Amino acid sequence: MAWDALWLNLSAATMLPGGAPYGLVADAALGIEGDRIAWIGPRRDLPGPPQALAHRVQDGGGFVLTPGLIDCHTHLVYGGNRAREFEMRLEGASYEAIARAGGGILSTVRATRELDEDALVAASLPRLDALLRDGVTTVEIKSGYGLETATELRQLRAARRLGALRPVDVRTSFLGAHAVPPEFAGRPDEYVALLCAEMLPRVAAEGLADAVDGFCERIAFTPAQIARLFATARRLGLPVKLHAEQLSDQGGAALAAECGALSADHLEYLSEHGAATMAHAGTVAVLLPGAFYVLRERQAPPVDRLRRLGVPIALASDCNPGSSPVCSLLTILNMGCTLFRLTPEEALAGVTRNAARALGLADRGVLAAGLRADAVLWRVAHPAELAYAIGLCPRGVTICAGGIVP
Numbered sequence: 001m002a003w004d005a006l007w008l009n010l011s012a013a014t015m016l017p018g019g020a021p022y023g024l025v026a027d028a029a030l031g032i033e034g035d036r037i038a039w040i041g042p043r044r045d046l047p048g049p050p051q052a053l054a055h056r057v058q059d060g061g062g063f064v065l066t067p068g069l070i071d072c073h074t075h076l077v078y079g080g081n082r083a084r085e086f087e088m089r090l091e092g093a094s095y096e097a098i099a100r101a102g103g104g105i106l107s108t109v110r111a112t113r114e115l116d117e118d119a120l121v122a123a124s125l126p127r128l129d130a131l132l133r134d135g136v137t138t139v140e141i142k143s144g145y146g147l148e149t150a151t152e153l154r155q156l157r158a159a160r161r162l163g164a165l166r167p168v169d170v171r172t173s174f175l176g177a178h179a180v181p182p183e184f185a186g187r188p189d190e191y192v193a194l195l196c197a198e199m200l201p202r203v204a205a206e207g208l209a210d211a212v213d214g215f216c217e218r219i220a221f222t223p224a225q226i227a228r229l230f231a232t233a234r235r236l237g238l239p240v241k242l243h244a245e246q247l248s249d250q251g252g253a254a255l256a257a258e259c260g261a262l263s264a265d266h267l268e269y270l271s272e273h274g275a276a277t278m279a280h281a282g283t284v285a286v287l288l289p290g291a292f293y294v295l296r297e298r299q300a301p302p303v304d305r306l307r308r309l310g311v312p313i314a315l316a317s318d319c320n321p322g323s324s325p326v327c328s329l330l331t332i333l334n335m336g337c338t339l340f341r342l343t344p345e346e347a348l349a350g351v352t353r354n355a356a357r358a359l360g361l362a363d364r365g366v367l368a369a370g371l372r373a374d375a376v377l378w379r380v381a382h383p384a385e386l387a388y389a390i391g392l393c394p395r396g397v398t399i400c401a402g403g404i405v406p
């Protein structure tokens with residue numbers, strides 16, 4: 001019995017907690033069998049001579065190996081763009097004011113409803129390819145630009161198709177509760193009733209979503225409306241997560257945590273009570289510095305509070321046409337450090353170990369035997385370099401589910 005591949009001469013940032021920084025193992029070896037990690041550890045502990053252990057032996061050049069990167073929060077399937085709104089914000093309009101005037105998310109809803117599935121896939125592929133260039137091997141993609149059954153289903157199908165077209169594992173979230181659609185203007189409760197009675201059950205029946213998400217905010221849905229949505233999700237056996245406390249403190253994070261949410265995301269206005277409830281429930285804090293940067297927010301999420309309470313922190317691109325037209329997870333690592341004062345190690349844990357947890361995936365996010373063989377070999381000598389440089393992609397080789405990505 002031999003492994004398919006054995007990599008030698010690695011500096012392995014396993015991201016396993018509790019030991020060396022980054023879980024670093026010097027002069028490491030990695031054995032791969034099928035889509036799994038068969039073995040990882042110091043080379044001197046290998047159970048035999050390399051040539052006898054694997055069909056293929058490869059040299060890692062002494063470079064850094066990390067888990068494959070996980071972008072656990074994106075809205076990358078959509079039509080059109082919002083460059084005009086970018087200009088309007090530079091002229092002084094606020095994100096909230098543009099949304100209230102029928103622009104914002106609703107402008108992307110209009111553009112997305114016009115595209116068929118092929119066109120949605122074609123529009124979204126360049127964004128996915130940009131993320132893959134940065135070593136992403138798992139990506140979460142939300143719906144939420146349809147706000148009607150047919151278009152929401154089409155977005156989710158397009159997302160699943162992207163995962164078949166590229167070497168990446170796509171996880172989907174149903175975000176029908178992203179905004180109140182124009183057809184229901186002034187009648188949000190009726191829209192939430194439709195979400196619960198028709199849209200979400202249909203999505204669940206077709207197996208198109210791995211989780212249910214919502215936007216709890218003054219310009220979106222109240223905690224009471226989100227609670228109804230989450231009750232339906234629970235009945236259908238789907239995990240939940242929530243956009244919470246992005247622009248104001250609505251108490252969304254505590255609600256999400258009380259519902260056992262995988263994550264609460266954004267969190268600029270997170271209260272002590274919200275953070276404590278998250279800590280108690282084990283809900284991951286997904287921070288989105290791209291939106292903070294693009295909207296020129298002033299209040300950063302309470303990172304010290306999250307640290308003190310032991311809330312796991314993830315980082316994601318939030319790739320979307322309005323608040324975060326960002327298609328680079330390495331840039332997000334830098335923003336997490338520069339804007340939110342995360343350490344490079346915390347930032348890297350945020351796109352590996354904690355991002356996996358935010359998606360409820362126990363089979364990835366660290367380098368350990370038995371887990372999915374998702375890894376990236378970077379042409380760097382130390383993992384801090386990944387968060388440090390901007391616009392330089394030092395990716396050498398990506399391994400996704402055991403296969404080398406061309």
Ligand code: DI6
Binds near residue numbers: 075215320323324
């Ligand atoms: N918060 C955000 O930052 C994105 N969605 C959300 O709930 C923005 C989406 C957009 O502006 O299109």
Ligand code: FE
Binds near residue numbers: 073075243318320
């Ligand atoms: Fe988002």
